[in-house]
Amino acid sequence: xxxxxxxxxxxxNSCVAVMDGKEPRVIENAEGARTTPSMxxxxxDGERLVGQPAKRQAVTNPDKTLYAIKRLIGRRFDDxxxxxxxxKAPFNIVEGDNGDAWVEVDGETYAPSQIAAILLxxxxxxxxxxxxxxxxxxxxxVPAYFNDSxxxxxxxxxxxxxxxxxxxxxEPTAAALAYGLDKNSAGTIAVYDLGGGTFDVSILEIGDGxxxxxxxxxxxxLGGEDFDSRIIDYLADxxxxxxxxxxxxxxxxxxxxKEAAEKAKIELSSTSxxxxxxxxVTADSSGPKHLQISLSRxxxxxxxxxxxxxxxxxxxxxxxxxxxxxxxxxDIVLVGGMTRMPKVIEAVKEYFGKEPHKGVNPDEVVxxxxxxxxxxxxxxxxxxxxxxxxxxxxxxxxxxxxFTRLIDRNTTIPSKKSQVFSTAEDNQNAVTIRVxxxxxxxxxxxxxxxxxxxxxxxPSARGIPQIEVTFDIDANGIVNVSAKDxxxxxxxxxxxxxxxxxxxxxxxxxxxxxxxxxxVDKKLRxxxxxxxxxxxxxxxxxxxxxxxxxxxxxxxxxxxxxxIEDLKSVLDGSxxxxxxxxxxxxxxxxxxxxxxxxxxxxxxxxxxDEEAADAAAKASESDNEDDDDxxxxxxxxxxxxxxDDENNEEKTA
Amino acid sequence: xxxxxxGKHMPSLNTKKERSVSYYEILNIEPxxxxxxxxxxxxxxxxxxxxDQNPQNRRMSELHFKxxxxxxxxxxxxxxxxxxxxxxxxxxHNDNTFQQNTSWISTLAAxxxxxxxxx
Numbered sequence: 001x002x003x004x005x006x007x008x009x010x011x012x013n014s015c016v017a018v019m020d021g022k023e024p025r026v027i028e029n030a031e032g033a034r035t036t037p038s039m040x041x042x043x044x045d046g047e048r049l050v051g052q053p054a055k056r057q058a059v060t061n062p063d064k065t066l067y068a069i070k071r072l073i074g075r076r077f078d079d080x081x082x083x084x085x086x087x088k089a090p091f092n093i094v095e096g097d098n099g100d101a102w103v104e105v106d107g108e109t110y111a112p113s114q115i116a117a118i119l120l121x122x123x124x125x126x127x128x129x130x131x132x133x134x135x136x137x138x139x140x141x142v143p144a145y146f147n148d149s150x151x152x153x154x155x156x157x158x159x160x161x162x163x164x165x166x167x168x169x170x171e172p173t174a175a176a177l178a179y180g181l182d183k184n185s186a187g188t189i190a191v192y193d194l195g196g197g198t199f200d201v202s203i204l205e206i207g208d209g210x211x212x213x214x215x216x217x218x219x220x221x222l223g224g225e226d227f228d229s230r231i232i233d234y235l236a237d238x239x240x241x242x243x244x245x246x247x248x249x250x251x252x253x254x255x256x257x258k259e260a261a262e263k264a265k266i267e268l269s270s271t272s273x274x275x276x277x278x279x280x281v282t283a284d285s286s287g288p289k290h291l292q293i294s295l296s297r298x299x300x301x302x303x304x305x306x307x308x309x310x311x312x313x314x315x316x317x318x319x320x321x322x323x324x325x326x327x328x329x330x331d332i333v334l335v336g337g338m339t340r341m342p343k344v345i346e347a348v349k350e351y352f353g354k355e356p357h358k359g360v361n362p363d364e365v366v367x368x369x370x371x372x373x374x375x376x377x378x379x380x381x382x383x384x385x386x387x388x389x390x391x392x393x394x395x396x397x398x399x400x401x402x403f404t405r406l407i408d409r410n411t412t413i414p415s416k417k418s419q420v421f422s423t424a425e426d427n428q429n430a431v432t433i434r435v436x437x438x439x440x441x442x443x444x445x446x447x448x449x450x451x452x453x454x455x456x457x458x459p460s461a462r463g464i465p466q467i468e469v470t471f472d473i474d475a476n477g478i479v480n481v482s483a484k485d486x487x488x489x490x491x492x493x494x495x496x497x498x499x500x501x502x503x504x505x506x507x508x509x510x511x512x513x514x515x516x517x518x519x520v521d522k523k524l525r526x527x528x529x530x531x532x533x534x535x536x537x538x539x540x541x542x543x544x545x546x547x548x549x550x551x552x553x554x555x556x557x558x559x560x561x562x563x564i565e566d567l568k569s570v571l572d573g574s575x576x577x578x579x580x581x582x583x584x585x586x587x588x589x590x591x592x593x594x595x596x597x598x599x600x601x602x603x604x605x606x607x608x609d610e611e612a613a614d615a616a617a618k619a620s621e622s623d624n625e626d627d628d629d630x631x632x633x634x635x636x637x638x639x640x641x642x643x644d645d646e647n648n649e650e651k652t653a
Numbered sequence: 654x655x656x657x658x659x660g661k662h663m664p665s666l667n668t669k670k671e672r673s674v675s676y677y678e679i680l681n682i683e684p685x686x687x688x689x690x691x692x693x694x695x696x697x698x699x700x701x702x703x704x705d706q707n708p709q710n711r712r713m714s715e716l717h718f719k720x721x722x723x724x725x726x727x728x729x730x731x732x733x734x735x736x737x738x739x740x741x742x743x744x745x746h747n748d749n750t751f752q753q754n755t756s757w758i759s760t761l762a763a764x765x766x767x768x769x770x771x772x
Contacts, residue, residue: 210696376705385700399656411726414704416719424654431655467655474715475704 004137004166004378005127006370008174009116009154011070011197011223013337014038015367016123018131019375024178024368027130029122035363036126038196040118041065042105047524048517050122062090062255064105066115068225071197073112073157074150077101081221088229090251098502111502113153114510117160121514124161138163139374141366143198144170144391145218147437147447151477156502160510166377167476171195172202173213173388174369175335179360180206181372181384187330188214190318192348192356193366194311195336197223201315203322203329209383215321215410216391217314222307224265224338230303231261231295235276238293245282245289253282257291264295269340272297301343308347315351321410332356335365387412394471394479397434397443399424406471409439413477418470420486427459431467433483435494452494454483527575534567534582541589544596556591563588675741676724684743688731695725 006024008015013035017026026034031052041054042064049057058065068085075082077095086093086101094109096102102109120140127135140163142154151168158165172191179189186207193200200218204211235257236247247253260276267274278291319326334356338344348356375381389412395405398421406417423431431454438446457465466486473479482493502510541564549557563585570577677684680694698721700706707714728734737743 208693208696208700210699212696377708379708383700385703385706387699387703396655399654402657404657412722414715414719415722420658421655422658424656428654433655463656463658466658469655 002134002136003127003131004139004371004374005124005135006174006367006372006374007120007123007138007140008171008364008367008370009070009119009123009140009142009157010035010038010195010366011068011225012038013196013363014119014123015364016127017364017367017371018127019371019380022381024371024375026364026367027126029126030129036119036122037067038070038119039065039067040069040115045524045528046106047528048118048521050118059252059255059259062251064091065255066091066103066105068197069103069112069115069119071221071225072101072103073116074147074153075101075112084221090254111153111156111506111510113157113502113507114160114514116154116157117510117514120157120161120163121518124163136162136164137166137374139167139169139370139377140165141169141171141174141370143193143195143218143220144172144200144202144216145198145220147392148449148477148479149447150220153502156507159507160514162511162514167373169370169373169386170200170202170213170216170388170391171198171366172200172216172335173204173211173386174367174373175333175360175365176202176204176206176211176213176369177372177384177386178365178368179333179357180204180211181381185331188324188328189331189333190315190329190352191333191335192311192315192339193218193335194338194344195223196338197221197225199223199311199314201311201318203318203324210385210387212387212412213389213410214324215318216389217318217321218391219310219314222310223336224262226307227265227304227338227341228258228261230307231265231300232257234295234299234303235261235291235293239281239289239291243284243289245284247282247291250282253278256281265300265341266337268295268297268300269342297342304343308344311344312347312351326352329354333360333365334358335360335362337363388477389413390415390473390477392437393439394435394437394449394473395443396421396469396481397436401443403436403438403441403443403446406469407473411473413473414475416470416472418468421467421469422463423457423460423465423467424462426462428462428465429457429459430455431457431483433469433481433492433494435479435481449479450481450494452481452483452492454485454490454492456488456490457485458487523575527578530575530578530582531571534571534578534585537582537585538564538567541585541592544589544592548592548595548599551595552591556588559588560585560592675743676728676737677743679720679724680728682728684734684738688729691725691728691734695721 003018006017015026015035017024019025028034029036029051033052036051037055039051039054039058041049041057041061043049043061054065068089071085072082072093076099079101082093082101092104094102094104096109096111100111102111103115124135124138138158140154140158142151155165155168172193175191175193176189188203188205191200191202191204198218198220199222200216202216203214205214232254240246247257256278260278264274264276273294273296275294276291280288281291282289329352332348332352332354334345334348339362345356372381372384373386376384376386389410390407391409393405393409394407395403398404406419407415432451433454434443434451435449436443436446437449440446454467468484468486470482471479478495480493480495482491484491541560545557545560563581567578567581567585570581680691680698682690682694686694699718702714702717702721704711704715704718727737
């Protein structure tokens with residue numbers, strides 16, 4: 001049976017872990033990093049870059065580099081919080097056919113679930129490379145305060161990536177699992193999770209292997225990205241004061257500013273002063289402009305003070321819902337990169353009145369917890385049980401547009417509740433059940449999850465019919481709502497499931513696209529590799545030709561030259577063509593290779609001619625096998641050089 | 654448009670007419686149990702009957718766990734227990750009324766989880 005992997009799909013970084021025996025283990029990606037930037041880029045040739053490679057080229061390709069997609073997932077285009085990203089992001093956010101916020105690159109539109117799926121695929125591949133087997137099942141985490149659409153859209157992303165999402169679990173809960181399993185502890189803990197895009201706080205009681213979430217609260221639009229924004233605005237304002245140019249209007253400059261802001265923020269967690277230096281950030285008629293502004297920790301703290309304060313109110317609400325006082329919390333677990341900021345730690349300490357726990361890695365603990373839950377679902381991890389809750393109240397609209405709750409927030413799931421309602425008018429023969437999620441008193445202020453009609457109610461005076469409405473949430477947080485007329489036993493129900501904004505057909509199509517894209521990407525990569533190999537072969541042969549061309553028979557020389565020209569002419573062709581011609585060149589230039597090799601031998605070792613000839617002869621015997629290896633090695637060198645060049649360009653651009 | 658009916662709704666499992674088992678029986682505790690006892694019992698029951706612990710029997714265990722949750726949510730605190738006792742006419746000082754029924758949970762368990770001998 002294939003392993004259930006745990007994925008922390010973050011706003012700015014993602015992380016994947018699996019159970020390795022009794023311990024969760026974070027897996028390094030192909031680039032050797034334990035977390036992967038949650039960025040996707042579409043390159044010039046249409047190739048897709050994921051993670052670090054996407055981040056590295058963001059500055060030069062801002063409108064085709066997608067980040068913070070988690071802030072859009074499961075949101076409507078007209079959602080005020082989606083608007084915020086629409087204003088700030090250099091890439092295009094458009095209204096999808098279903099009214100959701102989608103992104104557009106090169107005239108193609110993508111659902112956020114599709115973009116998230118590309119990231120999930122990368123995490124899946126990372127796990128597969130480590131495990132050496134196919135992975136089909138995953139536990140994916142979401143912010144505890146995500147609503148039903150956001151959860152569903154995340155689940156859809158998993159499906160598109162070819163993963164059976166065994167469970168969506170809450171990030172702070174996952175963190176608590178990892179913390180608790182490690183310490184084998186009992187007591188009441190608070191998890192304070194300030195990530196790249198979202199803030200969550202959860203209160204849990206741990207004992208006898210049961211992790212019971214008591215309450216949760218949060219803000220799905222408060223995180224490191226907002227801290228970065230404040231720094232960007234400050235730097236841009238300062239620059240404007242000095243130079244009169246607004247860098248926010250220049251996509252390229254804005255992207256560099258964004259990178260610099262993130263870097264400065266991180267540095268200021270360990271130093272008290274840093275310098276933001278962006279040479280040639282822009283130019284006007286008077287010439288190039290450089291940005292050089294120093295930023296102190298105190299200044300940063302003043303810029304983000306209100307953001308940090310905004311985290312305390314959800315803490316208070318969560319404590320109130322759990323019926324606890326801050327002094328009753330035994331331990332506070334900090335999660336998310338932002339909790340490295342001294343001012344954040346200070347705020348937590350001040351509210352809870354004690355030093356927070358420092359034993360967990362804030363970047364990895366959520367993926368660890370997801371892997372543990374994966375292990376529980378697989379039956380590998382015994383005697384651990386997670387009892388999660390629904391973060392937001394669920395109910396229906398009743399007379400006057402009032403929101404009537406059936407399932408209160410912080411109810412342990414799975415759960416089932418029923419309540420009897422009646423008609424509001426005489427002879428009313430049908431009722432519309434409108435299902436909402438949220439905490440506001442009026443239904444329309446909450447998020448609508450779906451609606452359905454119950455018809456055929458026998459005519460009678462208002463208040464007489466008895467309509468029993470039942471809400472049923474399973475362990476995955478999927479909500480079923482049914483309504484039954486007790487007089488006729490007529491029943492209607494709706495599975496609140498397609499609310500991720502994508503229909504099953506949409507998802508199936510996207511799964512196909514993702515699969516074929518993976519094929520296209522693979523082909524593209526192979527073609528690029530073949531091309532690189534061919535180019536380095538041409539380069540090496542031309543070099544030998546100019547040095548030793550006169551020492552080979554004229555016909556060999558001509559054949560080599562022709563083979564080079566032939567290969568050059570197919571460089572933009574298919575992988576097979578390139579490989580064929582590369583092979584021809586390799587054979588034609590064999591003589592040349594021998595001579596070049598012998599010369600090199602002579603020079604390097606200063607050997608006698610005979611010995612060198614022997615060595616060369618021996619070498620040429622195994623020439624064919626060696627050839628590939630030699631060329632491969634050159635390719636690797638060339639690629640590294642290319643990368644360096646790019647980096648240099650970025651630095652000096 | 655729907656209209657809310659007057660009055661608080663009754664616990665769905667235990668309307669007087671349909672009375673079969675009490676919340677105490679579901680958690681396998683006595684009405685005199687302390688808060689700590691109730692919590693311990695709930696954890697024990699959850700560990701045994703939660704669907705995640707019974708992957709071969711998800712559907713039934715989910716139904717069962719929902720009942721356990723419902724019972725716990727009504728018996729968590731002393732005040733809740735006293736309200737419930739009043740509503741159900743349970744005399745907390747004389748628990749003869751359901752002594753005869755305490756085997757309910759084991760009967761149900763035997764039905765649904767014949768091979769599960771965890772406890």
